[in-house]
Amino acid sequence: MAPLSVEEARAALLAGLRPLGRIKVRLEEANGRVLAEAVRAPGPYPPFSRSLVDGYALGPHDANSDGSSFIYRLVGTVTAGSTTAIALKEGTAAAVFTGARLPEGTVAVVPVEAVKERQGEIVVLDFPASGRYLEQSGEEVKPGEEILAAGTVIGPGEISLLAALGFREITVYRRPRVALATTGNELREPGNGRVADFFDRAAIYGSNLYALAAAVEAYGGQVICLGILKDVLEEQVAACRRGLEEGDLLLFTGGAGGSAFDFTSAAFSGAGGELLFTELAVRPGKRAVAARAGNKLMIGLPGTPPAAQVLFYLLVVPVLKAMGGRQGALSAFLAPLKKAVDRPRAERTFYWARVECRGGRFEVTPLPRYPGGIRAAVGANALIDLPPGAAPKEGEEVTVIMISDIE
Amino acid sequence: MAPLSVEEARAALLAGLRPLGRIKVRLEEANGRVLAEAVRAPGPYPPFSRSLVDGYALGPHDANSDGSSFIYRLVGTVTAGSTTAIALKEGTAAAVFTGARLPEGTVAVVPVEAVKERQGEIVVLDFPASGRYLEQSGEEVKPGEEILAAGTVIGPGEISLLAALGFREITVYRRPRVALATTGNELREPGNGRVADFFDRAAIYGSNLYALAAAVEAYGGQVICLGILKDVLEEQVAACRRGLEEGDLLLFTGGAGGSAFDFTSAAFSGAGGELLFTELAVRPGKRAVAARAGNKLMIGLPGTPPAAQVLFYLLVVPVLKAMGGRQGALSAFLAPLKKAVDRPRAERTFYWARVECRGGRFEVTPLPRYPGGIRAAVGANALIDLPPGAAPKEGEEVTVIMISDIE
Numbered sequence: 077m078a079p080l081s082v083e084e085a086r087a088a089l090l091a092g093l094r095p096l097g098r099i100k101v102r103l104e105e106a107n108g109r110v111l112a113e114a115v116r117a118p119g120p121y122p123p124f125s126r127s128l129v130d131g132y133a134l135g136p137h138d139a140n141s142d143g144s145s146f147i148y149r150l151v152g153t154v155t156a157g158s159t160t161a162i163a164l165k166e167g168t169a170a171a172v173f174t175g176a177r178l179p180e181g182t183v184a185v186v187p188v189e190a191v192k193e194r195q196g197e198i199v200v201l202d203f204p205a206s207g208r209y210l211e212q213s214g215e216e217v218k219p220g221e222e223i224l225a226a227g228t229v230i231g232p233g234e235i236s237l238l239a240a241l242g243f244r245e246i247t248v249y250r251r252p253r254v255a256l257a258t259t260g261n262e263l264r265e266p267g268n269g270r271v272a273d274f275f276d277r278a279a280i281y282g283s284n285l286y287a288l289a290a291a292v293e294a295y296g297g298q299v300i301c302l303g304i305l306k307d308v309l310e311e312q313v314a315a316c317r318r319g320l321e322e323g324d325l326l327l328f329t330g331g332a333g334g335s336a337f338d339f340t341s342a343a344f345s346g347a348g349g350e351l352l353f354t355e356l357a358v359r360p361g362k363r364a365v366a367a368r369a370g371n372k373l374m375i376g377l378p379g380t381p382p383a384a385q386v387l388f389y390l391l392v393v394p395v396l397k398a399m400g401g402r403q404g405a406l407s408a409f410l411a412p413l414k415k416a417v418d419r420p421r422a423e424r425t426f427y428w429a430r431v432e433c434r435g436g437r438f439e440v441t442p443l444p445r446y447p448g449g450i451r452a453a454v455g456a457n458a459l460i461d462l463p464p465g466a467a468p469k470e471g472e473e474v475t476v477i478m479i480s481d482i483e
Numbered sequence: 484m485a486p487l488s489v490e491e492a493r494a495a496l497l498a499g500l501r502p503l504g505r506i507k508v509r510l511e512e513a514n515g516r517v518l519a520e521a522v523r524a525p526g527p528y529p530p531f532s533r534s535l536v537d538g539y540a541l542g543p544h545d546a547n548s549d550g551s552s553f554i555y556r557l558v559g560t561v562t563a564g565s566t567t568a569i570a571l572k573e574g575t576a577a578a579v580f581t582g583a584r585l586p587e588g589t590v591a592v593v594p595v596e597a598v599k600e601r602q603g604e605i606v607v608l609d610f611p612a613s614g615r616y617l618e619q620s621g622e623e624v625k626p627g628e629e630i631l632a633a634g635t636v637i638g639p640g641e642i643s644l645l646a647a648l649g650f651r652e653i654t655v656y657r658r659p660r661v662a663l664a665t666t667g668n669e670l671r672e673p674g675n676g677r678v679a680d681f682f683d684r685a686a687i688y689g690s691n692l693y694a695l696a697a698a699v700e701a702y703g704g705q706v707i708c709l710g711i712l713k714d715v716l717e718e719q720v721a722a723c724r725r726g727l728e729e730g731d732l733l734l735f736t737g738g739a740g741g742s743a744f745d746f747t748s749a750a751f752s753g754a755g756g757e758l759l760f761t762e763l764a765v766r767p768g769k770r771a772v773a774a775r776a777g778n779k780l781m782i783g784l785p786g787t788p789p790a791a792q793v794l795f796y797l798l799v800v801p802v803l804k805a806m807g808g809r810q811g812a813l814s815a816f817l818a819p820l821k822k823a824v825d826r827p828r829a830e831r832t833f834y835w836a837r838v839e840c841r842g843g844r845f846e847v848t849p850l851p852r853y854p855g856g857i858r859a860a861v862g863a864n865a866l867i868d869l870p871p872g873a874a875p876k877e878g879e880e881v882t883v884i885m886i887s888d889i890e
Contacts, residue, residue: 103673107697121857124685130742155744156714157668159685173744175669175786177685188742216857224861231887232694232701232795233835233860236788239690240857244674261564262582266510267651278531278566278584283646287639290514294639307563335537335595337562337580379582381643388639407889410843428640436817436882450528450623450647453640454631475843478889480638482814 079355079362082390082424086405088352089366089373090394095249095401096324102245103238106230108296109248110401115224117241120214127154127172129209131187132198133179135164146200150193154179169198178210185209217241227401249401254292255319257302258284259312259330259340260379265304283450284329284377284384291388295396297325307337309346316347320372324399327392330379333363340376341365349374359423360449361387382452386426389459389479408461410473411438417460417474420467428456433482440476457482486762486769489797489831493812495759496773496780497801502656502808503731509652510645513637515703516655517808522631524648527621534561534579536616538594539605540586542571553607557600561586576605585617592616624648634808656808661699662726664709665691666719666737666747667786672711690857691736691784691791698795702803704732714744716753723754727779731806734799737786740770747783748772756781766830767856768794789859793833796866796886815868817880818845824867824881827874835863840889847883864889 080088098112127133134148148169152162156175164170164181172178172185187209190202217223223241224234230248238246263282282304289299300322302315312331319326331340334354341354349367356364360383365376375392377384394405411431428443443456461475468474487495505519534540541555555576559569563582571577571588579585579592594616597609624630630648631641637655645653670689689711696706707729709722719738726733738747741761748761756774763771767790772783782799784791801812818838835850850863868882875881 103693104696107701122687126685130740154685155668157670157685173742174740175667175687223858228862229890231860231863232698232792233789233863235697236690236694236792237857237861239673239693240688240788242673242688260582261562263564266646266649278561278564280529280582281647281649283643286510286646287643289511290642291639294514333537333581335580381647382640385639385643402890404890407840408843409840409845433814433816436815438816450644451630453638454644455635456638456640482885483636483809483811 077351077354079357080353081357085353085356085364085366085391086394089375089391090398093373093395093398094371096252096399097250098247099250100245100247103235103243106235106238106246106248107232109230109246111224111226111228111230112247112249112401114222114226115238115243115246117217117219117221117223119241120219121217121241122211122213122215124177125182125213126211127174127176127178127185127209128211129185129187130173131171131185131209132169132191132200133164133172133182134184134186134200135168135181136166136183138167146203147197148200149197152179182210229402252297252325252396252399253300253323254297254396255300255302255323255326256285256288256292257305257315257319257326257328258282258379259305259307259328261307263304263330283381284379287381287385288327288329288388291385292327292392292396295393296400297396307331307339309339309342312339312343313346316343316349316374320347320369320374324372325392325395326372326374328374328376329384332365332376332378341367344374344376347374356387357423358390359421359425361390361426362423364391366391380449382428382449385453386459389477390426406477406479408475408477409438411440411476412471412473413468414439414441414470416469417442417462417467420465421462422464424464425462427460427462428452429458429460429476430455431458431476431478431482438476440474484758484761486764487760488764492760492763492771492773492798493801496782496798497805500802500805501778503659503806504657505654506657507652508655510642510650513642513645513653513655514639516637516653518631518633518635518637519654519656519808521629521633522645522650522653524624524626524628524630526648527626528624528648529618529620529622531584532589532620533618534581534583534585534592534616535618536592536594537580538592538616539576539598539607540571540579540589540617541591541593541607542575542588543573543590545574553610554604555607556604559586589617636809659704659732659803659806660707660730661704661803662707662709662730662733663692663695663699664712664722664726664733664735665689665786666712666714666735668714670711670737690788691786694788694792695734695736695795698792699734699799699803702800703807704803714738714746716746716749719746719750720753723750723756723781727754727776727781731779732799732802733779733781735781735783736791739772739783739785748774751781751783754781763794764830765797766828766832768797768833769830771798773798787856789835789856792860793866796884797833813884813886815882815884816845818847818883819878819880820875821846821848821877823876824849824869824874827872828869829871831871832869834867834869835859836865836867836883837862838865838883838885838889845883847881
């Protein structure tokens with residue numbers, strides 16, 4: 077198969093992809109989830125007309141007042157939460173606190189500062205504009221109004237609104253289940269022995285499972301760990317089948333190349349997958365495989381940890397987002413280089429980088445490169461996306477994709 | 484006490500603040516945590532010299548070869564993970580796969596493409612530069628080398644490196660414990676009744692606990708929920724004492740003003756706190772209180788949900804970061820306004836906003852404002868920070884603080 081560009085590969089993976097099923101979650105677990113259906117207000121907000129200040133609720137004007145100030149007789153006090161039944165008649169007022177339900181008959185609210193209080197009555201020095209300092213029932217939210225659209229990503233602001241309207245549960249898309257496996261006869265579980273034990277052997281610790289599990293969870297996926305697989309086709313086909321049964325997405329690392337010990341594409345096919353691509357026109361990550369089996373996807377990432385991680389952000393994140401009801405790839409922006417990229421590459425290349433903010437402006441520094449690359453992603457919070465042959469100088473603008481926060 | 488600026492308030496809160504204790508976490512739970520001590524490599528990486536390609540490991544030159552091409556006799560095959568003991572003598576080579584340990588005596592590695600194979604021997608057409616296609620033991624990491632500094636925030640890249648070196652556990656700062664309470668006689672737990680039940684009463688659902696709990700967890704804190712407190716000083720003092728006992732930081736909402744039913748500062752003092760501030764020169768969030776008790780902090784946020792949330796990002800996030808071993812406030816950058824802010828404010832004001840990225844450039848839109856503000860934070864991923872009196876026009880640059888991701 078001809079190598080695909082990142083955009084073509086992404087399009088192939090996302091084609092026809094729909095959000096997974098819906099589930100109810102409690103508000104306490106809703107942060108970061110995506111609403112699977114619109115939410116309508118069950119009632120008005122605020123549910124009653126209330127004061128926005130500590131002050132006085134005024135009844136209708138007393139026709140006998142003079143024109144410059146208004147005198148009201150105090151008939152009671154209403155605190156927040158109080159259900160005292162006061163009705164304000166002409167020329168009367170009640171002391172009210174912020175959040176208090178306004179007495180029947182209230183025509184205006186004045187803050188403490190705008191009033192002079194004297195025995196049993198108040199003089200209003202500064203009459204407020206109509207509707208100030210108070211909030212009518214339903215002023216913020218009308219009953220039945222759609223307050224949040226389907227597809228809304230829930231954050232603290234949305235949680236606040238939902239709680240205020242009395243919701244304790246909402247319907248969201250369920251999290252994608254991601255079955256993770258890594259392949260290679262040379263791989264061992266970290267911590268099974270000390271590093272020194274391997275000096276006279278030929279094994280290394282498999283690190284992709286740990287790095288990818290963390291990344292999958294950070295993007296809303298649930299990890300099903302299939303562990304380390306040997307370079308044996310039958311074992312890999314069996315793992316694929318199990319992964320497809322339990323997961324929505326299967327991620328392999330290693331074995332995505334074309335040599336005698338690379339079984340990923342054969343394993344994907346063997347488990348019933350229809351291959352989408354077997355090679356990409358990108359560096360790192362040229363050797364990557366993907367297949368579709370019904371509405372499930374299988375992606376074979378390279379075995380080299382930083383290459384696997386680059387493709388995770390470019391291809392897997394958009395799939396996780398789409399399966400979870402969010403849209404699209406990570407967003408890209410332009411930022412000036414703090415340090416030149418001196419060695420141009422013939423292929424489109426993604427560099428690990430660090431974005432910082434100085435004096436309100438972003439700047440991006442490509443990170444030092446290591447031969448095998450196991451340290452390549454350390455300290456990175458972004459990727460630089462360079463077209464073939466580009467060798468941008470210091471200060472030149474490049475395309476940047478954020479993968480984590482700016483410290 | 485004189486009102487403090489946001490920066491003064493932050494400095495008062497952060498003064499003398501140190502990261503909390505350290506704990507060990509498994510690598511699977513390390514994402515987003517902060518290293519409490521430097522990590523040194525227990526051994527070299529790679530642990531043995533290995534091939535970076537599928538190709539051939541070449542022994543020393545055979546002195547009889549002609550000058551233009553080199554002929555080697557094949558003496559075996561080494562796959563990744565194989566411990567076959569082959570020693571390459573003059574004029575011999577072994578087939579090697581990516582990741583395979585190189586045989587003793589290897590002087591160079593050539594990829595398959597640079598070789599012509601014929602019965603039992605290979606002709607090297609293109610002799611590689613020294614050190615290409617192979618990686619010496621320790622080339623990436625030297626034994627004992629500091630690979631991650633104390634204070635490093637752990638992400639997938641760091642997890643990958645740690646796993647590759649055999650670590651299954653690391654020492655990180657423990658998460659700050661945040662005791663949360665909200666005050667107000669008018670507050671009820673959402674979901675205890677339908678909204679309609681409150682129409683003839685004077686109660687509203689308390690939403691701050693839910694919104695702040697989500698935000699605290701998103702910034703690495705662990706929530707201890709003290710629930711809804713009545714406007715009764717003794718009850719609030721008791722809750723403060725409990726919060727100080729169980730938490731590192733106590734967050735109250737509501738009751739931070741100066742009126743007869745605002746007990747937060749009295750409760751903080753009553754529980755042994757030394758007041759740091761009782762008012763801020765900022766909008767929203769003018770009414771906020773903070774106190775210190777030993778190495779613990781108490782912050783009283785406004786009761787209005789969006790005001791509580793604004794101050795959460797401005798003041799509480801830096802405290803959570805500092806307690807968790809990270810530094811500083813959320814970073815601010817400059818972006819052009821997509822829509823003018825037409826109503827200038829006498830005070831420094833933070834506006835809820837949405838940052839989007841179009842054609843590689845950020846732009847920021849202030850969100851519509853609502854009277855009571857319960858919808859103010861819906862859809863926001865940023866805050867705009869405007870100085871007193873500012874009314875910037877469309878296209879003008881303003882200071883922006885990101886509070887969540889750009890979709």
